[in-house]
Amino acid sequence: MIRSLLLAGAAAALSIGAPASADEVHDATTEEMPSLLTLYKDLHAHPELSLHENATAAKLAAAARAAGFTVTEHVGGTGVVAVLKNGDGPTLMIRTDMDALPVTEETGLPYASKVRTTTATGVETGVMHACGHDTHMATWVGTLRNLAAMKDDWSGTLVMVAQPAEEIGKGARMMLADGLFTRFPKPDFALAFHDAANMPAGTIGIHSGYALANVDSVDIVVKGIGGHGAYPNATKDPIVLASRIVGTLQTLVSRETDPQSPAVVTVGSFQAGATHNVIPDKATLLLTVRSYSDETRKKLLDGIARIARGEAVAAGMPKDKMPVVTVKDDYTPATYNTEPLSGEMMLLFAKRFGDDHVMQIPATMGGEDFGQYYRADKSMQSLIFMVGGVPKTQWEAFKKGELELPPLHSAHWAPDAVAVISTATEAMTAAALDILKKQKK
Structure with a gap:
């Protein structure tokens, strides 16, 4: 019809x-x-x-x-x-x-x-x-x-x-x-x-x-304080913090975006650490973000930055260890x-x-x-x-x-x-x- x-x-x-x-x-x-x-x-x-x-x-x-x-x-x-x-x-x-x-x-x-x-x-x-x-x-x-x-x-x-x-x-x-x-x-x-x-x-x-769709690539460098895996209390674990960020990012689409406004936030890469018993001093998340309207795009990108910082504050990260969120300049409208x-x-x-x-x-x-x-x-x-x-x-x-x-x-x-x-x-x-x-x- x-x-x-x-x-x-x-x-x-x-x-x-x-x-x-x-x-x-x-x-x-x-x-x-x-x-x-x-x-x-x-x-x-x-x-x-x-x-x-x-x-x-x-x-x-x-x-x-x-x-x-x-x-x-x-x-x-x-x-x-x-x-x-x-x-x-x-x-x-x-x-x-x-x-x-x-x-x-x-x-x-x-x-x-x-x-x-x-x-x-x-x-x-x-x-x-x-x-x-x-x-x-x-x-x-x-x-x-x-x-x-x-x-x-x-x-x-x-x-x-x-x-x-x-x-x-x-x-x-x-x-x-x-x-x-x-x-x-x-x-x-x-x-x-x-x-x-x-x-x-x-x-x-x-x-x-x-x-x-709009296509954005976003990098999040999650900072921490590394150390021995046997003594996590002496560290600020960026892997745990990055995991919290990944989980909370899912609410951008499920709870903050109008269900009739299509949106995608996908974490395509989670990079951290090199061995079993060392807590690293950083983790890196690579995201692809998809939307149609400029308004939805802005809401998603602003939300990513807000969530990354908010989870870091909740984890007790000092100001000089706040995550660094970079929206890549090869954005496709x-x-x-x-x-x-x-x-x-x-x-x-x-x-x-x-x-x-x-x-x-x-x-x-x-x-x-x-x-x-x-x-x-x-x-x-x-x-x-x-x-x-x-x-x-x-x-x-x-x-x-x-x-x-x-x-x-x-x-x-x-x-x-x-x-x-x-x-x-x-x-x-x-x-x-x-x-x-x-x-x-």
């Missing part, structure tokens, strides 16, 4: 049908698929970590230049901005992310990544596109090629953005700081998509409003899908792919720094939609309870690349043509 009402409401705002026919968009995408799959396999086999996407960016820049775009490289680090001006009309930004993860691939694919590297923290690891950014980039290239070839069907300005460092929440902010909205045409609309590891391949999901764009695209995709392939999906507590762009300029319309990537046989086995699906960021995540790229490219092309459709004279 909700979805039916959404589609009905959007119908009033949308002139149904893209200027190019469904067959034209589908056929153009089908024609591009062999080269897009070649590109996808190359990107998959040669992944690069956040802030090191040099070869990847060069490949995308070359593809955009070949299609006739004016290309600027090294925007916000390794970012690429490709602009195609095509008469009067709105400005549309389409964004892809480029970075891979420090994950050793275990998919068994013939083009699986064999890349290994040492991270900034000194850890040797494999590198893998375990979040599907390789499908995003292939779609980005397919879309810009389609639109360059269909210039007679649209009018306006197309800004194609290849963004670094999404996985560490820095890339969008870096590109904005380097003048993305001042050096280049400022968008009226922004689009992106993400592959989904919990939807059947080739389906499309949209959530209007808050779709992905919540991603908000605006109306009427979300409803219009739901209707457009349902008309093109069929009602059974397009669905309204729930919001998640995952994070995506695509939300930075709308946050920087709320006059624009913005949407990130999901495209299912679970291969058909895996999905059927999952529905029967015979298989657990690997999530995004898993060493085993291997989406149905053909279904993801073809569906996403056709959807993104159709969306762009609708947004940039020529006005009748």
